[in-house]
Amino acid sequence: MSEHRSQYTHRVRVGYIDTDQGGIVHHSVYLRWLEQARVELMRVNGLDHTTIGYDTEFSLPVARVQLRYLRPAHFDEELDVQCTLAKVGRASLQFDYRVVRGDMLLTQAEVTLACVNVKTGRVARTPEAFRKIVEE
């Protein structure tokens, strides 16, 4: 039986490919890391694409993204992407993020996913499994 945890910290290593000619991580790269972190948060809760019908019954397209870049990250640094499932709505999931290097906050983010029925293409009720994560 899997635990229920609404928080997960995902460690990433900055690659050379992630940098731009300003010598810092390009702002677009963070969306990659945020996605990885929420997949891992799901996984520690026993939810992955094989168990929850993802892409066969429902999908979770990104509906809204907000990022604040406070300090830059650099090549080869190890960063922690702190991911929290903050809210499970009727037909949406909201994740809050802090990207930190040690105890230095680099980036804050919020990502909202919509829940969509893949057969009808319409908004669908958020699966109960997600609700359990935040209720624990």
Next chain:
Amino acid sequence: MSEHRSQYTHRVRVGYIDTDQGGIVHHSVYLRWLEQARVELMRVNGLDHTTIGYDTEFSLPVARVQLRYLRPAHFDEELDVQCTLAKVGRASLQFDYRVVRGDMLLTQAEVTLACVNVKTGRVARTPEAFRKIVEE
């Protein structure tokens, strides 16, 4: 002498690389297009990295990004990225965006750039050239 225009529409073609297994454009790709559109908006105003000291005197790191994904885009579609320099702050630039397919609004976005002195690494006054764009 170059014109001053605070709006520019940049056309993009969705590549196969831009899609994900959900069959739509991955949400991270839009940041690429927003960046392209603001570079082109600068260019029609006679401002490019060779004329304005970009990366030698000052840089314009992305400070804040907000995206709302209303409808998906698909492989091989032609999209128009409508970019407006909405506000020139003391040490920042704010761009508003609408990504459309024909007259269908797909994505709305706001991007704020900070103005930074590359020698000192500190916040710098926005170059006058940007102010002219919105005053016209």
Next chain:
Amino acid sequence: MSEHRSQYTHRVRVGYIDTDQGGIVHHSVYLRWLEQARVELMRVNGLDHTTIGYDTEFSLPVARVQLRYLRPAHFDEELDVQCTLAKVGRASLQFDYRVVRGDMLLTQAEVTLACVNVKTGRVARTPEAFRKIVEE
């Protein structure tokens, strides 16, 4: 009626996102441009995903890639991606590429696509439409 041309030159503009901290275009970016160029070569021959059953009847996964990086490209440069459909095999397509800046050769590449039946997942005979391109 569409023409048959085995060559097409696709112009690209280097984005800031395409650079790395070495101040040049990251080597991975060229695969994006090569893909765009072959989609456009197909299009001028009247072949696109809507006309040739791409992804519904057959797919063309990349089977082999070879790239030689001779000179670097930089932010905001305009490059020409010269794409040639060099060979139509029984179950494959081979494209040759030259990426140039003006008359300066920057990168050479070869890309081989396999032709696969999407229902069976097995190698399939290359559609006749591709053969016509090189025979003209």
Next chain:
Amino acid sequence: MSEHRSQYTHRVRVGYIDTDQGGIVHHSVYLRWLEQARVELMRVNGLDHTTIGYDTEFSLPVARVQLRYLRPAHFDEELDVQCTLAKVGRASLQFDYRVVRGDMLLTQAEVTLACVNVKTGRVARTPEAFRKIVEE
């Protein structure tokens, strides 16, 4: 004192961002993983950008890439990128790769880096530190 090893296996997890609408990992993504693996191979040999003057004294631009895609990879799979420093030339490094899922070979690759003096921009002698890796 660090060990000398010419081989390193780097584990990666396929992200949703890495897939395309064909339902497999896009062919461009492998270059990201190959780069990560060779950075890690260097690291276990005590060589990273802080110890070897990378980007301050010399750089190692990619000069040649060859990839053979034998079988596709899919979302959320864990893959092993087996990286070998195969040859240290006078002014180049050659890495051989096998990307595997369990004992199934998915992709083979070779990457050649050139060694360049960052001050002169000219080809430079490969640092002795790399030679030690393959001699052990």
